Structures are given as C-alpha cells and as structure tokens.
Amino acid sequence: MDSTAAWAALLRVHAALMPVLDQELQAAHGLPLTWYDVLLELNAAPGRRLTMSALGAAAVVSRSRVSRVVDELVRAGLVEREANPDDRRSAYAKLTPSGRSRLRAASPTYVAGIERHFTGRMTRTEAQAVATALGKVLRAHEASTVVPLEPRR
Structure with a gap:
C-alpha cells in the first residue's frame, strides 16, 4: 500500500458517508448533520455553552x-447567544x-447510521485500529498547532 492510500480512503469514505448521514438525520428529525454536530459539541461542553471560537475549533463544521x-x-430556538462578561468581543x-431535546431525539438515528454505514462494515478489531490510528494523528496535529506565545518586547 502506498503512503497516500489511507488518506485517499479516508477522504472517499468521508465524502460518501457524510451526505448519507445528513439525509437520514434530515428525513427522520429535520436536523441537518451540521446542526447535529454543533448541538453535540455544545451538549458535551461545561454549562452546555462554548465561545464561538471554541465551538469553531471543536465542531466538524468549518x-x-x-x-x-x-x-x-x-432562529430555530435550539441555541441562544449569550454575552461573554469576560470578553465583550466574543459571545x-x-x-x-429545546436544542437538547432535539439532540436526544436524533441521537439514536445518528448512532445507528454510523453503525450501519461505517463501523458495521468492520470487525471490532478493525474499528478499534481505525480509532486508534486516527486518534494518534489528531493528537499529533493538536500538539503541533499550539498557539505560540506573543514575542517578548
């Protein structure tokens, strides 16, 4: 296997499955995958809130x-903006x-879709290997993108 085969497979799987998962969530719950992703990140956050910059870093959406x-x-009533008392430039x-309720209702559809279209096509060992390998790549990327300190004056 050449060095780009894993990368090409990852891109193809992503391109193939994201529209399928999006269609399933929209058909069953009227919830686009991008909305689900943001709701999922907010639900997992302390106080179920994140600054916009932290949400941008955490969510799969750009x-x-x-x-x-x-x-x-x-506009859909699933999220609200809240002023950041520590930084007036951010919210x-x-x-x-209502957002949490919609997320909970859609979660079984999302999890079943991942199982049906992705992890269900692998053995448990293969799924663990994929998770381990991708986690390793992600941790290395995160470690290399630490925000540099401001230069001394």
Whole structure:
C-alpha cells in the first residue's frame, strides 16, 4: 500500500458517508448533520455553552461556517447567544432545552447510521485500529498547532 492510500480512503469514505448521514438525520428529525454536530459539541461542553471560537475549533463544521450554523440554530430556538462578561468581543453559543431535546431525539438515528454505514462494515478489531490510528494523528496535529506565545518586547 502506498503512503497516500489511507488518506485517499479516508477522504472517499468521508465524502460518501457524510451526505448519507445528513439525509437520514434530515428525513427522520429535520436536523441537518451540521446542526447535529454543533448541538453535540455544545451538549458535551461545561454549562452546555462554548465561545464561538471554541465551538469553531471543536465542531466538524468549518470555523467560517460555525457562525452561520449558530445563527440558524438560534432562529430555530435550539441555541441562544449569550454575552461573554469576560470578553465583550466574543459571545457564547448556549444549548437551549429545546436544542437538547432535539439532540436526544436524533441521537439514536445518528448512532445507528454510523453503525450501519461505517463501523458495521468492520470487525471490532478493525474499528478499534481505525480509532486508534486516527486518534494518534489528531493528537499529533493538536500538539503541533499550539498557539505560540506573543514575542517578548
């Protein structure tokens, strides 16, 4: 296997499965996958809220799109914006009770879709190997993208 085969397979699987999972969530719950992802990150966050920059870093949706997705979620009543008292330039996105309820309702569909289209196509050992390998790559990337300190003056 050449050195780019794993990368090519990852890209193809992502491109093939993301629209399928999105379609399943929308058909069953009227919830786009991008919305689900943001709701999932907010639900896991302390106080069920994140600054927009932290949400952009955590969510699978691109940082440039996260603000638009949050705007859509606010209009749908699933998220609210909350002022950040420590930094007037930033705001929190906070999960509403309605947002949490929609996330909980959609979760079985999301998990079943992952099982049906992804992990269900592998042995348990293969799935663990994929998770381990991708986790290793992600940790190395995160360690290399630490924000540098400001230069001394």
